[in-house]
Amino acid sequence: MSATDDYTELFSRVMMRSAPAPLAVMARGRGARVWDVEGKEYLDFLAGIAVNALGHAHPAFVEAVSAQAATLAHVSNYFATAPQLELAERLTRLTGGDRVFLGNSGAEAIEAAVKLARLTGRPRILTLENSFHGRTIGSLSLTGKPALRAPFEPLLPGVAHIPSTLEALERELAAGDVAALVIEPIKGEAGVVDLPTGYLAAARELTTAHGALLILDEIQTGAGRTGDWFAFQHEGALPPGTLPDAVALAKGIGGGFPIGALVTFGAASTLFGPGHHGSTFGGNPLAAATANAVLGEIESADLVANARTRGAELRARIELIGSPLVTDIQGRGLLLGIGLSQPVAGIVASRALDRGLIINAANESRIRLAPPLIIGDDELHEFTRLFAEAIDIPHTDPGDHA
Numbered sequence: 146m147s148a149t150d151d152y153t154e155l156f157s158r159v160m161m162r163s164a165p166a167p168l169a170v171m172a173r174g175r176g177a178r179v180w181d182v183e184g185k186e187y188l189d190f191l192a193g194i195a196v197n198a199l200g201h202a203h204p205a206f207v208e209a210v211s212a213q214a215a216t217l218a219h220v221s222n223y224f225a226t227a228p229q230l231e232l233a234e235r236l237t238r239l240t241g242g243d244r245v246f247l248g249n250s251g252a253e254a255i256e257a258a259v260k261l262a263r264l265t266g267r268p269r270i271l272t273l274e275n276s277f278h279g280r281t282i283g284s285l286s287l288t289g290k291p292a293l294r295a296p297f298e299p300l301l302p303g304v305a306h307i308p309s310t311l312e313a314l315e316r317e318l319a320a321g322d323v324a325a326l327v328i329e330p331i332k333g334e335a336g337v338v339d340l341p342t343g344y345l346a347a348a349r350e351l352t353t354a355h356g357a358l359l360i361l362d363e364i365q366t367g368a369g370r371t372g373d374w375f376a377f378q379h380e381g382a383l384p385p386g387t388l389p390d391a392v393a394l395a396k397g398i399g400g401g402f403p404i405g406a407l408v409t410f411g412a413a414s415t416l417f418g419p420g421h422h423g424s425t426f427g428g429n430p431l432a433a434a435t436a437n438a439v440l441g442e443i444e445s446a447d448l449v450a451n452a453r454t455r456g457a458e459l460r461a462r463i464e465l466i467g468s469p470l471v472t473d474i475q476g477r478g479l480l481l482g483i484g485l486s487q488p489v490a491g492i493v494a495s496r497a498l499d500r501g502l503i504i505n506a507a508n509e510s511r512i513r514l515a516p517p518l519i520i521g522d523d524e525l526h527e528f529t530r531l532f533a534e535a536i537d538i539p540h541t542d543p544g545d546h547a
């Protein structure tokens with residue numbers, strides 16, 4: 146028995162059956178590379194699903210966790226700490242928002258957004274079909290994937306999952322009582338799917354006209370990943386001079402340390418009052434100091450610009466491979482989704498894994514790429530070589546893999 150076989154057997158015996166069998170058992174990482182328990186090396190173009198912004202074991206991350214753990218890790222929210230306040234201020238500066246609630250995950254950031262919506266006094270929340278907002282009951286209620294919701298119904302009342310069209314949005318807003326529209330600027334779990342051009346800007350105008358909140362789920366798109374700090378900040382994404390009412394953050398802002406945040410803007414910052422919300426771990430100095438270091442490194446090394454330029458190169462390289470399987474490339478910066486003309490994403494991802502490249506089959510016909518923001522020429526070259534091999538599937542006549 147190999148070490149992998151032993152761990153895989155243990156996994157199947159003791160882990161809750163909610164999780165699928167692991168693709169490999171990982172032991173350590175450095176930069177854009179990870180090694181499994183057999184010592185096999187992988188180039189990591191998933192980065193913990195857009196989490197490891199600085200890659201693995203980055204000195205800024207390691208130093209922040211170590212120093213803060215040796216100083217003060219947790220005190221409860223009866224007390225404030227400098228790292229917590231510094232992080233909240235940093236997030237308001239980077240987003241243009243006014244107030245911050247700190248939690249521990251993406252789902253918790255969305256839960257805070259759901260409670261914010263409830264405080265408007267209106268009962269309805271709109272989200273998009275095929276969206277993903279998390280797995281807790283509140284965030285699952287917003288998630289636009291019926292198969293994920295079905296086993297857990299009844300979920301929150303008053304949530305409508307609507308098509309990603311302006312007609313559908315106008316119709317639902319006109320029906321009245323809408324507290325908030327909650328949307329991902331790019332649908333990550335759907336396999337990195339763009340919103341229709343102009344949707345976000347029109348959604349801002351329509352929600353304002355109907356007195357509803359526009360809440361953006363930037364849990365996957367935030368922290369520089371798409372080549373701006375946040376996807377709503379791209380030129381033309383929102384009408385000039387406008388902002389969202391709230392933005393949910395997690396994943397990349399902690400660079401691998403669990404953290405989530407809800408940032409509110411303008412009048413939406415007055416909705417929560419004392420005693421309305423809280424979290425034992427939320428805003429603890431260990432997580433906050435780490436997020437400060439991660440965001441500080443993204444700023445000082447200008448990894449936002451790197452995500453933009455490397456993302457454009459990555460897209461061009463995929464196009465150059467010229468695979469007849471590729472139908473489209475969506476997303477932005479270093480969050481890219483590759484559409485396939487056949488349902489072979491799982492085959493492509495496992496051929497990549499065999500060759501030492503981690504990519505993600507988000508569903509049967511879309512590959513998701515989310516490498517760390519630190520990648521350079523070496524990683525792009527190696528990715529191109531390995532991906533070209535992985536996608537060169539023998540005999541992919543229509544129907545072969547259907």
Ligand SMILES: *Cc1c(COP(=O)(O)O)cnc(C)c1O
Nearest residue numbers: 250251252277278279333364365
């Ligand atoms: C990952 C993700 C979530 C949920 O975050 P968790 O930390 O897994 O709870 C919510 N929304 C989006 C867009 C995500 O990518």
